[in-house]
Amino acid sequence: MAGIVLFIVSCLMFIIGKLSPSSSISLPRELLTHYICNKLRLDNDAIELASRDYGKLVQETPLGVLYPSLVDDIATLVKFSYDSPNPFSIAARGRSHSIRGQAMAHNGVVVQMTSLKHSSYDSGIRVVRNPSSLLGFYADVGGGELWIDVLLATLEHGLAPVSWTDYLHLTVGGTLSNAGISGQAFVYGPQISNVHEMDVITGKGELVTCSKHINSELFYAVLGGLGQFGIITRARVALGKAPNRVKWVKMLYHDFSSFTRDQEHLISINGGLDYLEGFVVVNQSPPSNLRSSFFSPADQLKINSLVAKHGVIYCLEVVKYYDDLTIDTIEKELPLLLKGLNYLPGFIFKKDKSFVEFLNRVRIGEIELEETGTQDVPHPWLNLFVPKSTIMDFNAGVFLEILKKQNKNKGPILVYPMNRNK
Numbered sequence: 001m002a003g004i005v006l007f008i009v010s011c012l013m014f015i016i017g018k019l020s021p022s023s024s025i026s027l028p029r030e031l032l033t034h035y036i037c038n039k040l041r042l043d044n045d046a047i048e049l050a051s052r053d054y055g056k057l058v059q060e061t062p063l064g065v066l067y068p069s070l071v072d073d074i075a076t077l078v079k080f081s082y083d084s085p086n087p088f089s090i091a092a093r094g095r096s097h098s099i100r101g102q103a104m105a106h107n108g109v110v111v112q113m114t115s116l117k118h119s120s121y122d123s124g125i126r127v128v129r130n131p132s133s134l135l136g137f138y139a140d141v142g143g144g145e146l147w148i149d150v151l152l153a154t155l156e157h158g159l160a161p162v163s164w165t166d167y168l169h170l171t172v173g174g175t176l177s178n179a180g181i182s183g184q185a186f187v188y189g190p191q192i193s194n195v196h197e198m199d200v201i202t203g204k205g206e207l208v209t210c211s212k213h214i215n216s217e218l219f220y221a222v223l224g225g226l227g228q229f230g231i232i233t234r235a236r237v238a239l240g241k242a243p244n245r246v247k248w249v250k251m252l253y254h255d256f257s258s259f260t261r262d263q264e265h266l267i268s269i270n271g272g273l274d275y276l277e278g279f280v281v282v283n284q285s286p287p288s289n290l291r292s293s294f295f296s297p298a299d300q301l302k303i304n305s306l307v308a309k310h311g312v313i314y315c316l317e318v319v320k321y322y323d324d325l326t327i328d329t330i331e332k333e334l335p336l337l338l339k340g341l342n343y344l345p346g347f348i349f350k351k352d353k354s355f356v357e358f359l360n361r362v363r364i365g366e367i368e369l370e371e372t373g374t375q376d377v378p379h380p381w382l383n384l385f386v387p388k389s390t391i392m393d394f395n396a397g398v399f400l401e402i403l404k405k406q407n408k409n410k411g412p413i414l415v416y417p418m419n420r421n422k
Ligand SMILES: Cc1cc2nc3c(=O)[nH]c(=O)nc-3n(C[C@H](O)[C@H](O)[C@H](O)COP(=O)(O)OP(=O)(O)OC[C@H]3O[C@@H](n4cnc5c(N)ncnc54)[C@H](O)[C@@H]3O)c2cc1C
Pocket: 054, 091, 092, 093, 094, 095, 096, 097, 098, 099, 102, 103, 104, 113, 143, 144, 164, 165, 166, 167, 170, 171, 172, 173, 174, 175, 177, 178, 179, 180, 181, 182, 226, 227, 228, 230, 231, 232, 233, 362
């Protein structure tokens, strides 16, 4: 049974909440004289930065921001609050790419996890390539590491994590606190299904190792736990052999039921594709929107007239990995996988990219937006799992009835199926 994941980012303007009025609340004096206060910033720049996130919809002002260089700094801070008669709130902050203040701590302390990056002997990225290990290949990675750095470090060993997010400049702790979903999830499940073990600082300030077998309640609470059950300082992430290159294909549909039928068929093939997503294209939403400039200007014109004709079209996006061993067979294998699909004749577009270029595709789109300044707007964002049984109603009610009629959307709308058992 397949469900559908949907991401909606739009660039509508919202009024940003005002900063909370300054108050007389302050952090306990003992904390301010403690040795970790050297790593605690109370200045406006640090406070201002930690009061904002990617969503730009809410603001919460902390009293201080901890820039830890050791895992122990975080444990000390949490223990301090736990033991204090006036405990204060603490939030781990990765890249703050949340959209509703999830990494903020009103009148508390924000822990800037990326400051651990490469600065600590107990953080960093360590790849284990021991064929006799029961776990297979894996990497121990610090909670503040960025996924792009995990990719580059593991590739040096010919390996890579198996499950990704579309965007890689996010922290390991940040996405494991959510789920970490992308087009590989139909094969491997989300990122949280590919973690063997973690080190977590609990609400009492204790550093605890947890896995399916040890402290399993903590393990399952922290994975997808929105930062509410502990701070991840290390995750043991499953790795697989990395390909060198990818064949990347996009196909356009006018008919939503053909589009979802083909998506579901493709994810049901064992050993078939390596990545599958899809998106909705409405008038005014450039088809490559934030997700790299895939289409040539000439193709873009062709697509624009198709959108103008139909109002809404759908794009099915797939990838097949290959390497030196499969370079000769990929050209035969891919057409076989795509045989019998019902995309609009003539509307199939192909690219050949390196594995890193493909995985890092959203960053390229982001840089383009940063250059035009259009990135600096609020990002209301909604992710939904819709049961297969109602996805046609969703199309009729939302994509056709609202989006097509209002003709206003500017952000990407991703639609792709997920196997419930993953
Ligand atoms: C452009 C863009 C594309 C995206 N694409 C995808 C996608 O394809 N798939 C997907 O699944 N998500 C995607 N996301 C969403 C993203 O995964 C989440 O917003 C994630 O939380 C961002 O990670 P972060 O490092 O910025 O975390 P933050 O926003 O800093 O933190 C998120 C939450 O995790 C907590 N947290 C942070 N670090 C830790 C830690 N070490 N231990 C415990 N809790 C912690 C925070 O307190 C907060 O509650 C995307 C976001 C953006 C901006």
